[in-house]
Amino acid sequence: MIYLLHSREEKDREKVNASLERMYRLLDGKLGHTMHPYSFRLVHTLDEMREKIIILHDDLDDRIVEISKLFIRERLKNDHVEALALRYGWGTVDGKQQPVMYVFEAGGKMGMVPYTRQLYDVLESFFKLGQDADGTVYEEIDEAWAADMIRKYGGGLSGNSSPHIH
Numbered sequence: 001m002i003y004l005l006h007s008r009e010e011k012d013r014e015k016v017n018a019s020l021e022r023m024y025r026l027l028d029g030k031l032g033h034t035m036h037p038y039s040f041r042l043v044h045t046l047d048e049m050r051e052k053i054i055i056l057h058d059d060l061d062d063r064i065v066e067i068s069k070l071f072i073r074e075r076l077k078n079d080h081v082e083a084l085a086l087r088y089g090w091g092t093v094d095g096k097q098q099p100v101m102y103v104f105e106a107g108g109k110m111g112m113v114p115y116t117r118q119l120y121d122v123l124e125s126f127f128k129l130g131q132d133a134d135g136t137v138y139e140e141i142d143e144a145w146a147a148d149m150i151r152k153y154g155g156g157l158s159g160n161s162s163p164h165i166h
Contacts, residue, residue: 002041002052003138013042017137042138051087058099060088064124066146071123072101072113073143081105086143088115127153 005016020040041062043049055062069086076083083103091100091112099115127149139145 001038001138002043002049004043004046004049005138006044008044013138016042020138040138042140047087048142051089054089060120061124061129062141063129063146063149064120064127066141066143067123067127067149068115068119069101069143070146070150071119072115076103076113081111 003016003020005012007013039062041052043052052062055065065088069088072086073083081103082105084106085104087102087104089100089102090097091102092098093100093112093114099117100112101115103111103113105111
């Protein structure tokens with residue numbers, strides 16, 4: 001479930017999560033329905049919502065996609081490309097539709113890089129995130145969240161404990 005909240009104020013986030021908690025208590029276990037299989041995501045822009053929907057449609061874990069963005073951002077830096085934002089989607093590369101990361105640069109410049117299943121699979125096996133914690137709050141899964149995860153797992157993007165990606 002994705003909630004679009006334009007505000008970034010903590011008080012507004014608390015209201016949204018209180019509403020979710022009420023819904024959770026009301027629905028969980030009623031009429032054989034459980035809330036446990038759901039992930040609850042909070043986004044602040046329509047672009048973020050669109051991206052989450054595409055990720056869900058492609059049956060990917062948005063947490064792994066966000067971690068992937070940090071690895072792709074690091075690769076782009078090596079090519080002297082400073083990405084302001086990365087967005088998962090579909091694009092045409094070499095005449096073929098495939099998953100890509102759209103790269104937004106300063107000055108309105110936009111490009112894309114292929115998003116490989118190999119990168120996704122390696123990161124998924126390295127981080128082993130499992131199910132969402134409790135599903136009772138809308139989580140903001142973004143690049144800041146991904147950076148926290150990388151710090152949590154140690155090593156940073158170039159440290160010894162980071163997964164090896166070709």
